[in-house]
Amino acid sequence: MKKFNKALTVIPTSLAISLASSAAMAAYPNKPINVIVPWGAGGDSDLTTRIWAKAVEKDLGVPVVVINKSGGGGIIGTSYVARAKKDGYTLINAGLSNMLVTPNFSKAPYSFDSFTPIVKMTSVPLGIIVSEDSPYNTFEKFVANAKDNKITLGSWGASSSGTILAEIIAKESGYKPRYVNAKSSAESMVSLVGGHIDSAVAFPPAFGPHVEAGRARILVMNKKMAEYPNVPTFEDYGIKGSFEGWSGIFAPKGVPQEVIDKLTAATAKAMKDPEVIAQYKNIGATMDFRNGPEWITDMKTTYDIMKTAAADSKK
Amino acid sequence: MDRRKIDIYLSTFLIVISAIILTNNNLVEGGAESNLSSMFLPRFSACLIIIFSLTIAIQSLMKLARKSEIKQHEIIETEGLSGVYIYIGILITYWISMLFLGFLISTPFIMIAVAVLLGGRRWVSIISMSVITSLIIFYGSKFFLRVYLPTWSL
Amino acid sequence: MFDNIISGFSLVFAVGPILGIIAGVIVGIIFGAIPGISAIMAIAMILPMTFYLGPVVGITLLLAVYKAGIYGGSISAILLNTPGAAASFLTAQDGHALTKAGKAGKALDISLFSSVSGEMLATIVLILIAAPFSLISLQAGPIEKVFLLLFAFTIIGTMAGDSIPRGLLSCCLGMLFSMVGMSSITGASRFTFGYTELMGGFTFTPMLIGILVMPEVFNVIRRRKDPQNKLTITRSPNPEDNRLSFKEFRAVFKTILKSSGIGTFVGALPGLGSSPAAFLAYSEAKRTAKKPKEYGKGSVEGIAAAESANNAVCGSSMIPMLTLSIPGDDVAALLMGAFLIHGLTPGPMIFFEHTQTIYAIFAGFLLTDLFLLVIARAGFKFFIKIASLRQYYIFPCVTAFAFTGAYTTGQNMDDIIVLIVFTIIGYGMRLVGLNPAVFIIGFILTPFFEQNLDQAMSIVGTNYWQLLASPFSWIFIILSILAVISTIRIRKKTKESPKERAA
Numbered sequence: 001m002k003k004f005n006k007a008l009t010v011i012p013t014s015l016a017i018s019l020a021s022s023a024a025m026a027a028y029p030n031k032p033i034n035v036i037v038p039w040g041a042g043g044d045s046d047l048t049t050r051i052w053a054k055a056v057e058k059d060l061g062v063p064v065v066v067i068n069k070s071g072g073g074g075i076i077g078t079s080y081v082a083r084a085k086k087d088g089y090t091l092i093n094a095g096l097s098n099m100l101v102t103p104n105f106s107k108a109p110y111s112f113d114s115f116t117p118i119v120k121m122t123s124v125p126l127g128i129i130v131s132e133d134s135p136y137n138t139f140e141k142f143v144a145n146a147k148d149n150k151i152t153l154g155s156w157g158a159s160s161s162g163t164i165l166a167e168i169i170a171k172e173s174g175y176k177p178r179y180v181n182a183k184s185s186a187e188s189m190v191s192l193v194g195g196h197i198d199s200a201v202a203f204p205p206a207f208g209p210h211v212e213a214g215r216a217r218i219l220v221m222n223k224k225m226a227e228y229p230n231v232p233t234f235e236d237y238g239i240k241g242s243f244e245g246w247s248g249i250f251a252p253k254g255v256p257q258e259v260i261d262k263l264t265a266a267t268a269k270a271m272k273d274p275e276v277i278a279q280y281k282n283i284g285a286t287m288d289f290r291n292g293p294e295w296i297t298d299m300k301t302t303y304d305i306m307k308t309a310a311a312d313s314k315k
Numbered sequence: 316m317d318r319r320k321i322d323i324y325l326s327t328f329l330i331v332i333s334a335i336i337l338t339n340n341n342l343v344e345g346g347a348e349s350n351l352s353s354m355f356l357p358r359f360s361a362c363l364i365i366i367f368s369l370t371i372a373i374q375s376l377m378k379l380a381r382k383s384e385i386k387q388h389e390i391i392e393t394e395g396l397s398g399v400y401i402y403i404g405i406l407i408t409y410w411i412s413m414l415f416l417g418f419l420i421s422t423p424f425i426m427i428a429v430a431v432l433l434g435g436r437r438w439v440s441i442i443s444m445s446v447i448t449s450l451i452i453f454y455g456s457k458f459f460l461r462v463y464l465p466t467w468s469l
Numbered sequence: 470m471f472d473n474i475i476s477g478f479s480l481v482f483a484v485g486p487i488l489g490i491i492a493g494v495i496v497g498i499i500f501g502a503i504p505g506i507s508a509i510m511a512i513a514m515i516l517p518m519t520f521y522l523g524p525v526v527g528i529t530l531l532l533a534v535y536k537a538g539i540y541g542g543s544i545s546a547i548l549l550n551t552p553g554a555a556a557s558f559l560t561a562q563d564g565h566a567l568t569k570a571g572k573a574g575k576a577l578d579i580s581l582f583s584s585v586s587g588e589m590l591a592t593i594v595l596i597l598i599a600a601p602f603s604l605i606s607l608q609a610g611p612i613e614k615v616f617l618l619l620f621a622f623t624i625i626g627t628m629a630g631d632s633i634p635r636g637l638l639s640c641c642l643g644m645l646f647s648m649v650g651m652s653s654i655t656g657a658s659r660f661t662f663g664y665t666e667l668m669g670g671f672t673f674t675p676m677l678i679g680i681l682v683m684p685e686v687f688n689v690i691r692r693r694k695d696p697q698n699k700l701t702i703t704r705s706p707n708p709e710d711n712r713l714s715f716k717e718f719r720a721v722f723k724t725i726l727k728s729s730g731i732g733t734f735v736g737a738l739p740g741l742g743s744s745p746a747a748f749l750a751y752s753e754a755k756r757t758a759k760k761p762k763e764y765g766k767g768s769v770e771g772i773a774a775a776e777s778a779n780n781a782v783c784g785s786s787m788i789p790m791l792t793l794s795i796p797g798d799d800v801a802a803l804l805m806g807a808f809l810i811h812g813l814t815p816g817p818m819i820f821f822e823h824t825q826t827i828y829a830i831f832a833g834f835l836l837t838d839l840f841l842l843v844i845a846r847a848g849f850k851f852f853i854k855i856a857s858l859r860q861y862y863i864f865p866c867v868t869a870f871a872f873t874g875a876y877t878t879g880q881n882m883d884d885i886i887v888l889i890v891f892t893i894i895g896y897g898m899r900l901v902g903l904n905p906a907v908f909i910i911g912f913i914l915t916p917f918f919e920q921n922l923d924q925a926m927s928i929v930g931t932n933y934w935q936l937l938a939s940p941f942s943w944i945f946i947i948l949s950i951l952a953v954i955s956t957i958r959i960r961k962k963t964k965e966s967p968k969e970r971a972a
Contacts, residue, residue, distance in 0.1 A: 032461075032463070040799055040802065041509075041513040041516070041799065041802065041803050041806070042513075042516075042796065042799065042802030042803035042804075042805060042806040043802065043806075046806065047806050047809065047810065050516065050517050050520075050806075051520070051810070053517070054517050054520060063461060065461045065463075066517075067879075067880055068513070068879070069879045069880070069881065070669070070879075071650065071651075071668070071669020071670060071672070071879075072650055072651040072658075072668035072669035072670070073651050073653060073656060075651060075665070075668045075669070076665075076666075076668060076669035076879075079665055079668075080881075102656065105345065105346065105347055105656040106345050106346065106651055106656040106657070106658060106668075107344055107345050107658055107668075108665075109665045149930065152927060152928055157653055157654055157655075157656065158346075158347040158348060158349035158654055158655050158656065159346060159347040159654075159655055159656025160656075163347070178927050178930060179349070179927060180611070180924045180927045180928055181349060181654050181920070181923060181924060181927070182611075182920065182924060183653065183740075183917070183920050184795075186793075186794055186795045186796075187739070187795050189794075190607065190789075190793050190795055191610055191611065191924070193607060193793075194607035194608060194609075194610055195610075196610030196611060196612075196928060197610075197928065205809075206794075208814065208816075209794050209814055209815065209816025209818065210816070212816070212818055213816055213818050278812070279520065279810055281812075282809055282810055282811065282812040282814075283806075283809045283810060284809070284814070310347075313347050313348065318900075318901060318902065321900075321901055322901065325901060329638075329642075336645075342659060342660055343657050343658070343659045343660075344657060344658050344661070345656065345657050345658060346652060346655035346656045346657025346658075347655050347656055347657075348655070349654050349655050349923055349927075350923050350924075350926040350927045351654070351919065351922060351923045351926060353652050353654075353655045353657040353659060354659070356644070356648060356915070356918075356919045356922075357645065357648045357659060357660075360641050360644040360645050360648075360915075361645070363637070363641045363644075364638065364641045364642065364645065367634045367635075367637050367638040367641060368638065370634040371632075371634050371635060371638065374634075388902070391900050391901075394691065395690065395691030395692065395693070395694065396691065398690040398691060398693060399687050399690055399691060399896070401690075402686065402687065402690050403889070403892075403893065405868075406868075406889050406892070407889065409868075409872060410882070410885050410886065410889065413872070413882070413885070414882060418873075422869050422872075425865075425868065425869070426865035426866070426868065426869055427865070429861075429864060429865040429868050430861040430862070430864075430865045431861075432690060432693070433689065433690065433693050433860050433861035433864060433865075434693050434694070434860075434861060435859065435861030435862070440862075441861065441862070441865075444862055444865075444866075445865065448865075448866055448869060449869065452869060452870070452873050456873065456877060459514070460510060460511070460514045460877065461514060462510075462876075462877045462880065463880075464873065464876065465876075465882070
């Protein structure tokens with residue numbers, strides 16, 4: 001019982017301290033900010049957000065709490081934030097799939113327009129990968145052989161960002177693969193290395209270890225990366241478009257400008273922290289800090305492209 | 316209660332549900348095309364459910380028809396079920412009160428109610444246990460797990 | 470290799486890692502042992518804190534929470550009959566039967582010893598043969614996994630439940646419930662009836678708590694007027710009943726070895742997880758047991774089989790995560806995140822690029838097992854004391870913890886409705902002789918099955934015979950048939966003596 005009493009006196013005092021410290025802050029933020037990650041804990045988006053949350057916490061002076069509301073391909077968490085209060089205390093980890101792809105495929109109660117984009121944190125270029133001993137060791141050979149459903153191409157879900165991007169590329173270059181939809185791109189890379197499928201689309205965090213271990217080869221990717229200087233890009237083959245996955249922070253539409261400014265400033269500061277830079281590098285993401293109207297217009301364009309592509313591939 | 320009769324009701328219910336899954340096309344909405352249709356596995360498991368439900372129902376029917384002696388594991392005891400209904404009521408009350416009163420206020424009352432249902436009559440210790448546990452959970456999850464349990468919202 | 474291990478140990482024997490392990494083990498046991506709260510919550514919250522610790526301290530700390538958490542679940546399963554995972558359901562059956570007979574100490578002992586042995590063996594496999602092992606699991610593509618899963622479904626469905634049709638029906642119901650929500654393959658919403666809330670399907674944790682933990686509260690309530698049941702546990706006066714003799718341990722050691730092997734194998738194949746492992750090991754032990762009738766009614770061997778397989782998965786699920794960078798379950802996904810943050814990219818190169826760190830972490834795993842053994846053993850008296858409180862102290866707390874646990878996973882009030890609904894369903898299933906743990910396993914494995922079946926169909930294209938081209942397919946088909954035959958034979962044997970059954 002004595003221990004309990006002690007614990008009880010400790011709790012209110014620490015509570016009082018935390019209340020006092022937050023009351024001293026300016027108008028926003030003055031209480032914990034929740035960032036919803038619409039995916040399970042431990043994935044790429046989750047880690048990206050957790051690093052961001054930890055980094056901006058110092059500058060904002062309040063806890064930035066990451067909450068995983070996963071399920072329904074990101075719809076559960078995203079629609080929760082779309083309905084949340086527009087006070088800037090509920091934010092969402094946004095990415096290609098939950099913002100630009102899923103609303104076009106599934107019956108989601110939100111669209112891209114339900115949100116105010118705040119910042120983009122990271123991006124990763126899409127690549128087409130084959131195993132090291134594959135006969136299709138260049139993109140030309142791959143395209144020539146991939147006609148008439150002959151080659152299997154691994155991706156993650158028929159309505160996923162991976163498949164829809166792969167489908168756009170396939171249409172542009174005039175081939176037609178047979179899609180093999182694994183649970184995640186990590187799993188589809190394993191099927192590739194194990195010889196169960198012929199090729200796969202993936203992002204660097206998934207294919208990086210296999211390429212470095214000499215078991216997989218990148219045929220083509222969206223952007224030149226310092227790690228893979230000799231890999232051609234889609235642009236080299238005349239395929240236009242942005243084939244990248246990205247991760248950013250959005251708020252429900254209608255948050256005050258003050259919130260956007262404060263979060264943008266805190267992110268800008270955090271993105272210069274060498275420790276944060278190292279952490280992003282470790283998880284295989286490329287920092288790609290963007291904000292403002294130009295970025296939003298770019299996304300809107302991509303959204304429309306996805307809409308057309310989704311309409312094409314729907315039943 | 317005779318479990319064999321329950322078996323028959325339950326199996327009939329499951330077979331009806333499975334039949335609806337097999338025939339109704341409005342249970343699935345949207346989606347892209349893949350190698351398996353979205354309804355393949357649900358319909359497959361509906362078929363299996365029909366098979367197994369039928370097996371169970373036929374076994375029970377035959378036993379009932381033969382008027383064979385009821386075995387011990389085929390009797391469902393109903394003694395004390397009234398307490399269970401009260402407990403379910405407590406759970407639903409807990410959910411509603413948590414929505415409006417928050418965790419910290421509703422939990423002690425619910426805990427006391429469950430304790431009383433279980434026959435506890437030592438008021439002082441039950442009340443203090445309820446209050447202390449609620450406080451520990453509330454502040455513990457706030458500070459250690461960073462989970463903010465629902466608070467007063469009226 | 471051995472000097473790597475030794476240098477690894479020298480890195481771990483420092484104040485930081487050891488404090489981390491001790492803290493992790495204590496946190497894990499507490500979170501694991503509270504009915505309704507699971508250790509994964511603790512891991513997710515500790516993860517960001519470990520960003521600023523060194524990799525050895527950070528990762529061993531997380532892993533200690535994981536291992537101790539998986540083990541901790543068996544404590545409440547044995548003492549209170551509130552299993553926190555489908556894997557502990559088996560432990561609860563046998564363990565709680567022992568507890569009711571006043572042999573709680575013995576049940577706790579065997580569960581701890583077999584958990585630690587299972588973990589240790591799997592960790593040793595991880596250290597010695599992780600790389601070749603991962604090559605085997607590379608061979609298991611979608612087609613092979615389809616057959617493996619069919620095998621798992623058959624064996625689990627047939628062995629559990631009052632009768633074979635009832636077991637299989639439980640499994641199929643689990644399958645059906647798992648398909649509510651958005652399909653991860655096609656993005657179509659199934660059985661949502663227009664509710665967005667249902668798009669994510671039934672949230673797993675609240676459902677699990679409802680199906681497995683809460684029905685015991687119902688049982689207690691029904692027995693509340695029975696004067697003999699005022700206390701949750703009683704203690705046998707005979708000291709022999711409250712500990713495990715060396716002879717008993719030696720008698721079950723073969724079962725532990727075999728079950729750990731099964732657990733290690735299942736864990737190395739990503740996606741199956743600990744519950745199927747425990748069921749497979751349990752059924753194998755039961756099949757070869759001298760007294761299969763004791764299983765489910767207080768069999769020390771049964772606890773040993775379930776717990777060692779369950780915990781072996783902890784160690785071996787690291788194999789695909791480290792060598793192929795595919796996490797087998799949600800905890801492995803979190804741990805992989807921790808590796809990445811610290812700049813240790815999982816993959817075959819990890820053993821060459823970060824030799825010292827990796828072996829230090831491995832040494833930490835082994836050390837965790839030792840600390841788990843000592844700390845948990847020291848806590849037994851305390852756990853038994855808590856569990857010996859009167860029921861009207863314990864079960865109000867269980868109710869509050871279950872609600873908290875259901876809420877914290879997604880911080881969503883709807884999840885509490887899921888909890889209440891599945892509590893009723895879970896109790897109803899027990900009444901009509903369906904098996905709730907098999908229901909859960911059907912629920913876990915079905916999405917995985919659908920995903921692999923879809924991929925397999927795409928890989929074979931129009932050449933359907935290719936489905937049977939792999940030797941793996943045949944092995945699993947034959948194993949499934951054998952399993953069904955042997956289950957039928959065991960059931961016949963049990964039926965021959967109906968008197969014993971009634972007693």
